[in-house]
Structures are given as C-alpha cells and as structure tokens.
Amino acid sequence: MGSYRFILSGGGTGGHIYPAIAIANELKRRYPKAEFLFVGAKDKMEMEKVPKAGYKIEGLWISGLQRKLTWKNLMFPLKLITSLIRAGNIIKKFNPDVAIGTGGFASGPLLKKAAGRNIPYVLQEQNSYAGITNKLLAAKANRICVAYDNMERFFPKEKIVKTGNPVRADLVSIDTDKKKALSFFGLDTSKKTILVLGGSLGARRVNQLIESKLSFFETQGVQLLWQCGKLYSEDYEKYNSRTVKVKAFVNRMDLAYAAADVIISRAGAGSVSELCLVGKPVLFIPSPNVAEDHQTKNAKALEVEDAALVLKENELDEKFDSVFSKLLASEEEQEKLGANIKKMALPEATEHIVDEIEKLLK
Known part of the structure; x- marks a missing residue:
C-alpha cells in the first residue's frame, strides 16, 4: 500500500x-x-x-x-x-x-x-x-x-x-505584519506602496510603463516595490531610490504582498490565483503575446465580478493615469476590489x- x-x-x-x-x-x-x-x-x-x-x-x-x-x-x-x-x-x-x-x-x-x-x-x-x-x-x-x-x-x-x-504554500496564509514587511524592503510606513509584478522573467511593456510614470507616481505620493525581472534588471536598477525599490526578483513574495496597498500585475494563471488569496486591489495588464490571449481572458473573468481592474497594453498611454489615480483616491474602491478578489480564492x-x-x- x-x-x-x-x-x-x-x-x-x-x-x-x-x-x-x-x-x-x-x-x-x-x-x-x-x-x-x-x-x-x-x-x-x-x-x-x-x-x-x-x-x-x-x-x-x-x-x-x-x-x-x-x-x-x-x-x-x-x-x-x-x-x-x-x-x-x-x-x-x-x-x-x-x-x-x-x-x-x-x-x-x-x-x-x-x-x-x-x-x-x-x-x-x-x-x-x-x-x-x-x-x-x-x-x-x-x-x-x-x-x-x-x-x-x-x-x-x-x-x-x-x-x-x-x-505556493507560503502564500496560503499571509499574516505578516505590514510594518515588518515595509521595513524589510526599506520602505516608508507612512506612504502607500505599489507592488509591480511582471513575472519572473519580467515584462517589457509593464517596465516601460513604470519607467515613464516615475514622476507621475511621485506626484501621487506613493512608493514602488518594482519587480522588473531578470532580463531587465540592468536597465532599471538605476532608478533605485528612497521611494523606488527595483528588484530583479523578489524571493519573499509573502512580505511583498503584505507591504502592498495596490498591485499592478500580469494575468498569468498562477499570478491570478495567488492574488485572489492575497486579497488586495489589483490592476491587471495582461500580456497579449500568449497563446489564445489567455491572460486577457483570465483578467476579464475577474473584472466581470468587480474583483479587479484591467487595462490592455494598447490602452495604457490613454487611460493609465486616470484609472490609477481614481483607484488611489478611493479607499472604498480599494476595499471593494480587495474583498471581491478574495472571495474568488480557492486555497x-x-x-x-x-x-x-x-x-x-x-
């Protein structure tokens, strides 16, 4: 037996x-x-x-x-x-x-x-x-x-x-103290933290977006924890500062999720499932370069449940600033998205x- x-x-x-x-x-x-x-x-x-x-x-x-x-x-x-x-x-x-x-x-x-x-x-x-x-x-x-x-x-x-x-087993219960998580990454406890995830190898278009929006994020008074991916770390590490932490790869994802107030992410199946468990407001930017455009479909399945925001790559230039600042300004919207995405978790x-x-x- x-x-x-x-x-x-x-x-x-x-x-x-x-x-x-x-x-x-x-x-x-x-x-x-x-x-x-x-x-x-x-x-x-x-x-x-x-x-x-x-x-x-x-x-x-x-x-x-x-x-x-x-x-x-x-x-x-x-x-x-x-x-x-x-x-x-x-x-x-x-x-x-x-x-x-x-x-x-x-x-x-x-x-x-x-x-x-x-x-x-x-x-x-x-x-x-x-x-x-x-x-x-x-x-x-x-x-x-x-x-x-x-x-x-x-x-x-x-x-x-x-x-x-x-x-991942370590994500099933993220009960890390937020202050501890922020200090682990050297972030300020008085500012909102945006976690940017482009996947383990990185996502060129997401990285380009973040780079072009650094001064916009500054005007919004937020700080960034930016996983740019191994392929791109040389291009973006120069932006490391008090309010921008650039990482090729984040080993302690439990702490990264605990530190985050808002998450910007690709919409691969694994990421989506993890983010449902995390239960924080997410803005998905699906990769259009995958078979059957499945990332867009994964993200839209959450959007129809009012559980996430979705912007396609070709909408970023036109819509990103307004969508992001509107989300940041509304605690109510952040709470609603966080609660709804959490309901979809299957731990x-x-x-x-x-x-x-x-x-x-x-």
Missing part, C-alpha cells in the same frame, strides 16, 4: 511547472513511498526547475507550432513522432498507476501514450481559456481539474471538477486535485 508510481508532465513556463511540482509534493506527503517521474520538453525551464525540487525528469524533443511558417514548424512532425516513441518507452518502463498533465507541449505525447496503455490520467487546466494541448487530451481524460467556471465550453461537463490552481486547490487523483488509484 502506498508504493504507487506517478508520472507528471507540464512545462514550458512556470505556470505549468509549478502546479505539477505542488501536486507531486502533496502526493508525496500522502504516499511517502511513492515513486515519481516528470516528463518535460528538452530545452525548457522544467529541466532545471524539477530536479531543484527533488524530482527526476526525462526530456522529450518537442515544441509547439509557431504561428507563422518557420523552420521549426517544418520540424514539428518529426519532433512529434520522435516524442511519441520516446514517451511510449518511458511509460512502458516506468509503468505508472496514474498520469497527471498540467499543460504544455510535453504532456501531449506522454498522455496520449498513457491512454494507449489504459493508464488513467488527470488534466489540470490553469486558465479560463483552455490550452490546445489540454483540449486535445480531454476526450480520454478521467478527470479535468479547472480553476474557472464555464469550462464546459472546452471540456466534457461530466469530467470537470473545479478545484482552483495550486499556489485548498492542491489538496482537492490530489483527492481526485486518489479516486483513480486502483
């Missing part, structure tokens, strides 16, 4: 990798003797992140289709065939009890081969607009764990379970997903 074998696949971005690791950690907590194997795309970040989390990973030679005709697209059929053969061998050798896919290209060949050997599998879809890999895999899936309502547009209704997205997502996986263990 308990010596089960679990195979997990998800990758390409942190948004797919992090949930897979969180699910594995919860399974390991319940089944300490279980064996785990991850399968990812050879040249993607999972090949580094997964071993760091303490799990073995095998890589497939796979990538997505580009939107225009490229050399990579011509290689796609060959990559797909190679990956299917390799995934078949991995499944045969590891012989898992259950397979789990959290999105990303590598999960396609792996779960297709799992289905061929009658191995039950669970899909986890983080976004409000389903990714192409998960849509293709839905027909044979045993359960599909989702984070938004109305997902029967993409998946068979009887397979859907609304669980929410796994979030026990990982446990609920693992409950669904447990039902499939023979």
